[in-house]
Amino acid sequence: MDPEVTDRRCPASCFSRATRNADPETAGWWYPAYTVFDRATHNAAHETASRRTQFAPLPVLVERRTMQTMKPQFGGCFITGTDTGVGKTVVACALVRALRARDLDIGVMKPLETGVGDGGPADALALRAAAQSGDSLADICPQSFATAAAPSVAAAADGCEVDLDVIRRSYRRLCERHAWLVVEGAGGLRVPIRPQFDTANLAAEFGLPVLVVARANLGTINHTRLTLDTLIARGLPLAGVVISHTTSQLEAGEEENLAALRRELGDLFVGEIPALKPGQAVPERAIALDQLLPRLALEQQGQLCHVQVTQAVHW
Numbered sequence: 001m002d003p004e005v006t007d008r009r010c011p012a013s014c015f016s017r018a019t020r021n022a023d024p025e026t027a028g029w030w031y032p033a034y035t036v037f038d039r040a041t042h043n044a045a046h047e048t049a050s051r052r053t054q055f056a057p058l059p060v061l062v063e064r065r066t067m068q069t070m071k072p073q074f075g076g077c078f079i080t081g082t083d084t085g086v087g088k089t090v091v092a093c094a095l096v097r098a099l100r101a102r103d104l105d106i107g108v109m110k111p112l113e114t115g116v117g118d119g120g121p122a123d124a125l126a127l128r129a130a131a132q133s134g135d136s137l138a139d140i141c142p143q144s145f146a147t148a149a150a151p152s153v154a155a156a157a158d159g160c161e162v163d164l165d166v167i168r169r170s171y172r173r174l175c176e177r178h179a180w181l182v183v184e185g186a187g188g189l190r191v192p193i194r195p196q197f198d199t200a201n202l203a204a205e206f207g208l209p210v211l212v213v214a215r216a217n218l219g220t221i222n223h224t225r226l227t228l229d230t231l232i233a234r235g236l237p238l239a240g241v242v243i244s245h246t247t248s249q250l251e252a253g254e255e256e257n258l259a260a261l262r263r264e265l266g267d268l269f270v271g272e273i274p275a276l277k278p279g280q281a282v283p284e285r286a287i288a289l290d291q292l293l294p295r296l297a298l299e300q301q302g303q304l305c306h307v308q309v310t311q312a313v314h315w
Helices: 039-052 061-065 088-100 122-131 151-157 164-177 199-206 220-234 252-268 289-296 298-303
Strands: 075-081 106-109 180-184 192-194 210-215 238-244 269-273
Touching: 075 088, 075 199, 075 289, 088 106, 088 122, 088 180, 088 210, 088 238, 088 269, 088 289, 106 122, 106 164, 122 180, 151 192, 164 180, 164 199, 192 199, 199 220, 210 220, 220 238, 220 252, 238 252, 238 289, 252 269, 269 289
Parallel strands: 075 180, 075 210, 106 180, 210 238, 238 269
Antiparallel strands: none
């Protein structure tokens, strides 16, 4: 974990707009301020603060997280989940179809897939079908393993390690071919890929805004908080949170719990996928694309206009 991110906090004055997504009198926790970072204000604030405290100037998080790699021309996102089996592929495919409906050139990628049987990587195949992509499966899913486990564990079961260079080369090729790229990660952000390298590291390398898929069932508030805590610690930009129903019926307490999560997410809540029957399509307006799309546009990142996790706020 990077001490420059976790041990030093910028005052709120470093940001040109501060928002809290819930009334502290009615909600038990707040999300961080997802705001535009102002470097000039930041430097001035720290020049003063460093005389009173031991604040040190903090580099802009967007610059620090960017990998020396290619990105798609216009935008995209890295989709992760608060857990495994939360519906990331359903959300990813729905988002890809919605983007295609707006005549955008969409590429898709599932860098790692485990639990792959004789039929091939099911998630990657679903993404390719949603995008109607002509890209090779080897580029869409460059690393696949038979064992249904974390990538590092599945690779070890095959007597090897995950080859990150293969993933990086495929990512570059897809970026060269497509204006937009939707990437679906494996499991959650802390799922291990190699020793000292997890899904959050891969998301940081790709440099895409992160779209979180949260389970609708009991426990989702804790899992969602933990996922956002990881985004804060790693300095990763957040596009929003989509709630996914994996069961058709929720208990009364689960419904109340979920309602609280929606309220507390505020404008970070960008969609909700109902429980689907086999073959049933995701409802057209399940994802708030007009709200989400500006946050996926990489051309705005040069102006630091995308959603950025910037500082921890009490919750």
